[in-house]
Amino acid sequence: MTAIAGSSILIVGATGGLGQELSRALADRGAQLVLSGRTAEALTAIDAPGARLVADITNPAAITALVSEAYAINGRLDGIINAAGVVAFGPAIDVADEVLTELFAVNTLAPIRILRAAAAALAESAAAGRDPFVVTLSGVVSESPTANMAAYSASKAALAAFDQAAARELRRAGIRIIDARPGHTETPLSTHPIAGTAPRMPVGYPPASVVSRIVAAIENGEKDLPSSAFTVVPATGQ
Known part of the structure; x- marks a missing residue:
């Protein structure tokens, strides 16, 4: 079982709905957190202890700096949670450049660049006898691309494909990649899309339940979380 207590974990997108839930859950388990988001104001509002780093993850240089600073804060990096994301709605042929x-x-590109920047630090963690991990959230749309969310689905499916291949490559280095693909979750993401308007959706998973399942996967050494893994929320180690 992976020990979260004492682990140095970077949460990218810590200011979002799932990011905040993950921050609290991991802090409760004794993780040493580095919380990243787009603005200092939003980071200040997170109800969890940890260092705060502002970063624009659309900028490759900012990602390199973020990972370097996160490593320096605790002198190591044992885990990364990629909880940042944007969504867009509308017909496939109407999506703007x-x-x-x-x-x-x-x-897509930000999680790929984060892994690239952090690979050496994570391999160092594995060499020290820890169980480094990277969590991404490609979501159910990476399994079942959705009409009127074609571009969003494509961005997530590309991430899931990258994760599958990278996980095979990094296995020997002791780095575990967990791609989580929950169904619709009741976070504010769909209420502020970068384009279009969200359709009426069925009631989604409570964020706390999705987070509990992800934390359980980290602790239990799981390597993949398909959409079917979110039908039951298991007990996590304490």
Whole structure:
């Protein structure tokens, strides 16, 4: 079982709905957190202890700096949670170039660049006998692309494909990649899309339940969380 207590964990997108829940859950388990978001004001409002780092993850240089600073804060890096994301709605043929650019910059390229920047630090953690991990949230749309969310679905499916291949490559280095694909979750994400208007959706998962499942996967050494894994929320180690 992976010990979260004492682990140095970077949470990217800590100011979002799932990011805040994850921050509290991991802090309750004794993690040493580095919380990242787009603005200092939003980071200040997070009800969890930890260092705060402002970063624009659409900027490759900012990602390199973020990972370097996160490593320096605790002298190591044992885990990364990629909880940042943007969503857009509307017909596939109407999606604007700037919307496509932002969707892929935040949802796809940022997690890829974060892993690239952090690989050496995570391998160092594994060599020290810890169990380093990276969590991404590609969501159910990466399994079942959704009409009127084609570009968003594509950005998440690309991330899921990258994760599957990278997980095989990094296994020997002791780095575990967990791609979580929950169904619709009741966070504010769909209420502030970068384009379009959200359709009426069925009631989604409570964020706390999704977070409990993700934390359980971290603790229990799981390597993948398909949408079917979110039908039951297991007890987590304490």
